[in-house]
Amino acid sequence: MWKKEDxxxxxxxxxxxxxxxxxxxxxxxxxxxxxxxxxxxxRAAACISQGIRIIGxxxxxxxxxxxxxxxxxxxxxxxxxxxxxxxxxxxxxLSAREIIVRGKVEGKITGRDKVELWSTxxxxxxxxxxxxxxxxxxxxxxxxEAGKQPAKAAEPKAVAAAASGSSxxxxxxxxxxxxx
Numbered sequence: 001m002w003k004k005e006d007x008x009x010x011x012x013x014x015x016x017x018x019x020x021x022x023x024x025x026x027x028x029x030x031x032x033x034x035x036x037x038x039x040x041x042x043r044a045a046a047c048i049s050q051g052i053r054i055i056g057x058x059x060x061x062x063x064x065x066x067x068x069x070x071x072x073x074x075x076x077x078x079x080x081x082x083x084x085x086x087x088x089x090x091x092x093x094l095s096a097r098e099i100i101v102r103g104k105v106e107g108k109i110t111g112r113d114k115v116e117l118w119s120t121x122x123x124x125x126x127x128x129x130x131x132x133x134x135x136x137x138x139x140x141x142x143x144x145e146a147g148k149q150p151a152k153a154a155e156p157k158a159v160a161a162a163a164s165g166s167s168x169x170x171x172x173x174x175x176x177x178x179x180x
Contacts (some may be wrong), residue, residue: 007070008113016164017146021098027133032048041062045081046060046062046063046064046065047064048065048066048067048068048070049067049068049085050067050068050085051068053069054069054071055071055072056071056072056073057072057074058070058072059074059075059077060074060075060076060080061076061078061080062076063080063083064076064081064082064083064096065083065085066082066085066088066090067084067085067087067088067103068089069089069090070088070089070090070091070092071090071091071093073093074090074092074093074094074095075093075094075095076095076096076097078097080097080098081096081098081099081100082094082098082100083097083098083099083100084100084103084104085098085102086102086120087101088104088105089104090104090105090106090107091106091107092105093108093109093110094108094109095110096110097111097113097114098113098115099111099115099129100116101116101117101121101122101123101138102120103120103121104121104122105121105124106124107125108125108126108127108128109123109124109125109127109128110128110129111128111129111130112129113129113130114131115127115129115132115133116132116135117130117132117134117135118135118138119135119136119137121138122138123139123142124137124141125141125143126142126145126147126148127140127142127143128145129146130147130148131146131159132144132146165167
C-alpha cells in the first residue's frame with residue numbers, strides 16, 4: 001500500500017497540489033460528494049436519444065424525451081411528461097399525464113391531462129385525453145376522445161334530475177294546498 005505522502009517527490013512544494021484540489025477542476029464539480037455540483041432540475045427528463053432502439057416495455061415515474069425508436073409499451077406514472085422528439089419513431093401504446101408529439105407515433109395515446117401534437121407530429125391510432133392541442137401541419141389519423149370522462153358528467157345530471165324531481169313534488173303539494 002502507498003500513502004499520499006509517500007507518492008510526493010521530496011523537492012516539490014506544497015503549492016503544486018493547489019490546482020488539483022481547487023473547485024476549478026471540471027471533474028470535481030460533477031462529483032456527487034462535492035457540494036458545488038451542477039444543479040439538476042426537478043423537471044430534467046430522461047432521454048432515449050436518436051441512436052437508441054428499444055423493443056419492449058418502458059415504465060417510469062419521471063419525464064421522458066424519446067428521440068429514438070421505441071416499439072412495445074411506454075407508460076409513465078404520476079406527474080410525468082412524455083415527449084416524442086422530431087426524430088422519434090414510436091410504435092407503442094403511450095400513457096402519461098402529458099404527452100407531446102413532435103415525431104411519429106403509431107398506437108394508442110392516453111394523456112391523462114393533455115396531448116399536444118406539434119406541427120411536425122404524426123399520429124396514427126387512438127387518442128384519449130382531457131385536453132387536445134393540434135398545431136397547423138400536424139397529422140392525426142384515427143379515433144379521438146377528448147374532454148372529461150362521461151361517467152363524471154352523468155353524476156351531476158343524476159343529481160340535477162333528483163333535485164328537479166323533488167322540487168316538482170314540492171310545487172304540486174303547494175298547489176294542492178292552495179286549492180284547499
